[in-house]
Amino acid sequence: MPDDRAAKIPTGELPEARREASGRPGIDRWPLEEAEIGAWTDQYFRRTRAAVERFGDCRATYAVFMRRPVISAPRLALDWLNAVLARRGAEVEIDLRFEEGKWVGAGEPIMYITGSFQHLVDLETLLLMRLGPACVAAFNAYTMCADLPGVAFLAMDARHCAGADMAEMMAYAASVGSDRAKRKVGAIGFVGNATDETAHYFGAEGGKGTMPHALVGYAGSTLRAAEMYDALYPDEPMTVLVDYFAREVTDSLTVARRFAERAAKGQLAVRIDTMGSRYVEGLDPSASYAVLERHVPEAIRGYRTEEELRYLVGPGVTAAAVWQVREALDREGFDQVKIVASSGFGPRKCKLMAEARAPIDLIGTGSYLPGRWSETYATADIVAYNGEPRVKIGREFLLKK
Numbered sequence: 466m467p468d469d470r471a472a473k474i475p476t477g478e479l480p481e482a483r484r485e486a487s488g489r490p491g492i493d494r495w496p497l498e499e500a501e502i503g504a505w506t507d508q509y510f511r512r513t514r515a516a517v518e519r520f521g522d523c524r525a526t527y528a529v530f531m532r533r534p535v536i537s538a539p540r541l542a543l544d545w546l547n548a549v550l551a552r553r554g555a556e557v558e559i560d561l562r563f564e565e566g567k568w569v570g571a572g573e574p575i576m577y578i579t580g581s582f583q584h585l586v587d588l589e590t591l592l593l594m595r596l597g598p599a600c601v602a603a604f605n606a607y608t609m610c611a612d613l614p615g616v617a618f619l620a621m622d623a624r625h626c627a628g629a630d631m632a633e634m635m636a637y638a639a640s641v642g643s644d645r646a647k648r649k650v651g652a653i654g655f656v657g658n659a660t661d662e663t664a665h666y667f668g669a670e671g672g673k674g675t676m677p678h679a680l681v682g683y684a685g686s687t688l689r690a691a692e693m694y695d696a697l698y699p700d701e702p703m704t705v706l707v708d709y710f711a712r713e714v715t716d717s718l719t720v721a722r723r724f725a726e727r728a729a730k731g732q733l734a735v736r737i738d739t740m741g742s743r744y745v746e747g748l749d750p751s752a753s754y755a756v757l758e759r760h761v762p763e764a765i766r767g768y769r770t771e772e773e774l775r776y777l778v779g780p781g782v783t784a785a786a787v788w789q790v791r792e793a794l795d796r797e798g799f800d801q802v803k804i805v806a807s808s809g810f811g812p813r814k815c816k817l818m819a820e821a822r823a824p825i826d827l828i829g830t831g832s833y834l835p836g837r838w839s840e841t842y843a844t845a846d847i848v849a850y851n852g853e854p855r856v857k858i859g860r861e862f863l864l865k866k
Contacts, residue, residue: 494630495545496591497552503587510587517583525582526849527589528574528856528863533840535600536607537563537575538641541634542595546578546588555584566645569600574863577848589845597843598631598835599638605833606642609815610652613828618643619673620658621807622831629662635834636663642833643667656827674704678738681709687716688723695724703727704734704805713737713746713786714793721799734803734826737790741781741808745789753778753785757821760788764821776817782808784821791824805829811836 496502503511517523539561550557557580563569575596578585610618620639626632636658643654657673658664664671675698676690684690691705703724707716717735727733739745744753757765757778764777764784777784787806794802803826810818811832818825835841848856848863856863 494633495595497545497549502549502591506587506590510589514583514587517586522581522583523851524579525585525847526577526579526852526865527585527845528848528865529576529578529592529596529843529845530572530574530863531569531597531600531843533571533601534604535569535575536603536642536645537561537565537567537569538599538603538638539575539596540565540641541599541637542592545595546592549588550580550584553584555581557581557585566603566641566648568645572862575600575843577865578845579849582847582850593843593845595634597841598838599634599641600843601835601841602635602638602833603642603645605812605835606639606655607645608642608812609810609828609830609833610643610646610654611650612812612816612819613825614646614650614652616825617653617827618655619827619829620655620667620831620833621674621829622834623658623660623663625831625834632660633663635831636660636666639833640666659829675736676704676706678706678709681706686710687712688719691720691724695727702732702734704736704803706738707735707790708737708739708745711739711743711746713739713790715746717790717794717802718797718799721794721797721802728799728802731801731803733801734805735790735794736805736807736829737782737786738807738829739780739782739786741779744780745782745786748785748789750778752789753783756785756788756792759792761821772813773817776814777821782806782810784818784823787818787823787825788821803827 496505543559557578560577563575569575620636622635623632626635639655646652647654655667657667657669659674660672676694681687681690684693687705687707687709691703694703705720707713710716720735721728721733724733737745754765769777787804790804794800804824805827806825807829809832810828810830846856846860846863848854848865854864
């Protein structure tokens with residue numbers, strides 16, 4: 466049974482905070498004109514609409530579901546649906562069985578939509594595009610935040626998205642999954658994202674971030690890049706990227722010594738984004754095992770798969786790598802310097818970091834994006850015509866109970 470019933474999203478309305486935060490709501494990027502809707506709709510739905518227009522309309526009830534567990538993230542889909550129907554002057558009943566942020570089991574209808582078949586039939590394709598990916602990304606974001614409740618997350622997904630529409634969906638999804646983790650386990654969750662356009666989903670006025678590798682390369686040294694940033698933004702906390710020259714430990718300490726006042730106030734962080742083809746400075750396989758043995762021996766004493774070992778003691782940004790940098794900073798009294806980790810932080814990696822109690826303060830990630838796109842496919846089936854239950858054989862589980 467669903468854990469929440471029939472939450473309504475007003476027709477044609479966007480949440481007040483979103484309208485105020487963005488002069489260009491997400492639905493403005495999605496087809497609203499009839500010609501655009503037709504161009505993006507599967508041809509068989511267009512032909513079905515023509516048949517209904519000729520032979521008579523009826524009242525149809527759609528069940529919308531997914532084949533895997535997800536977190537309900539329907540707002541963007543319903544914003545668009547309600548906006549289109551308002552323009553058509555058509556009314557629709559939305560029985561949302563799982564409110565935004567609620568857990569949905571595989572095959573359970575997220576919602577039932579009832580209205581004019583003529584006005585609904587050609588909207589199915591675009592509605593499903595808008596729903597499935599967001600629900601899976603919200604699920605991934607939730608599991609990551611729940612596994613690491615004491616770690617803050619920053620959404621850095623935009624560069625991995627296929628256009629602005631997807632970036633809108635993914636930022637929204639991260640905020641939904643994050644909010645669930647905050648409610649369920651008291652997680653810190655996502656504290657922001659990298660771009661201005663979708664920052665409102667995280668309650669922020671703009672995107673967050675300090676420096677990419679490009680700035681470090683331009684500066685010629687990690688320290689010089691930090692000095693440039695400090696000169697431009699002296700009153701803001703600073704996160705320094707320390708892996709450009711393969712001196713994660715050395716450059717972390719160099720920057721901490723140079724900005725000792727920032728370090729003491731907790732206004733300095735170092736970000737590790739080491740590529741998976743090499744080890745963090747000072748580590749190799751045996752040294753990686755040794756650092757975890759000193760801090761979390763239980764993490765490496767049981768059976769581990771190759772993937773798990775890669776996240777714990779392999780090259781790149783691993784649990785051992787984070788502990789290595791933390792050790793070095795603490796030895797010199799820089800215990801207030803924070804550690805930001807990035808590079809491939811999806812649900813599985815976050816779970817391993819939690820088991821190794823990796824001392825991470827913030828994770829920059831775009832890896833909550835669905836890894837298998839086939840899992841994002843949402844499906845809609847009509848389950849009643851003019852109130853008479855009727856569905857194709859094998860989908861009887863979708864009938865309203």
